[in-house]
Amino acid sequence: MKDNFSALAKEYSKYRPAYPNDMVDYILSFVKERNCALDVATGNGQVAALFSSYFKEIYATDISSKQLEHAVSKGNIFYSRQPAEATGFNDKQFDLITVAQAVHWFDFDAFYKEVYRIVKPEGVIAVMGYGLLQTNTESDKIISRFYRDIVSPYWDAERRYLDQNYKTIPFPFNEIYTDRNFVNTFTWNFEQLAGYLQTWSAVQHYKEEKGTNPFSLIEEELKLSWQNNNKQVTFPLLLRIGKL
Known part of the structure; x- marks a missing residue:
């Protein structure tokens, strides 16, 4: 698994969007028991925190100690630094395993083998993510140019899985198909x-190679368009749910 976000742990915690309660409720509707859950590649712990009210224990792992330093603190969340593909958890331990905006970085075969080992019979795995944000027409044109032209060469190859709405990732489970479409909207x-856009991994790769921040190329234009519009941001959400 790649670690593209340790250097931006504080910004990631501050600017990355959360997931809505209706999506959490939908995932929970397929979970038979609510004793123990695992959030893999937890980052700042936002997903672990969302599910913590529903389970006796939440375990949350990440390979980045910097990310874990900024993770949400809850009495029933237990953080540890572990790779997704090889954990120290017991066989058949978890009722639910979640992965948010991270599965595309994993070694799929190794991770799914580990899922089969540590999830309970009839346990659930939920893979979540979000696609390219949508705003107003004017700002969208600027953000699209930033995404597809300016930083496009600096995206890791794995980014394509998000652009393909996670539909092309391997998913060797009994999949629960749904026509539900979830979004999350913010003001x-x-x-x-600006903070969110600068947490993109492609922006970091650009800065490392060129020594300058590509966001500066659109900052003033985007700021003006933002001031002249409704400041609404919508994220299309990605979700795949499977049972063993």
Whole structure:
């Protein structure tokens, strides 16, 4: 698994969007028991925190100690630094395993083998993510140019799985198919928008290679468009749910 986010742990915690309660409720509707859950590649612990009210224990792992330093603190969440593909958990331990905006970085075969080992019979795995944000027409044109032209060469190859809405990832489970479409909408000031865009891994790769921040190429234009519009941000959400 790649670690593209340790250097931005604080910003990631501050600017990355959360997931809505209706999506959490939908995932939970397929979970038979609610004793023990695992959030893999937890980052700042936002998903672990969302599910913590519903389970006796939540375990959350990440390969980045920097990310874990900024993780949400809850009495029933237990964080540890572990790779997704080889954990120290017991066989058949978890009722639910979640992965948010991270499965595309994993060694699929090794991770799914580990899932089969540690999830309970009839346990559930939920893979979540979000696609390219949508705003107003004027700002969308600027963000699209930033995404597809300016930083496009600097995306890791794995980014394609998000662009393909996670439909092309291997998923060797009894899949629960749904026609539900989830979105999350926020009202953001320009600092929040700018902060989020600069957490993109492609932006970090660009900065490492060129020594400059590509966001500066669109900052003033985007700021003006943001001031002239409704400041609404919508994320299309990705979700695949499977049972063993």
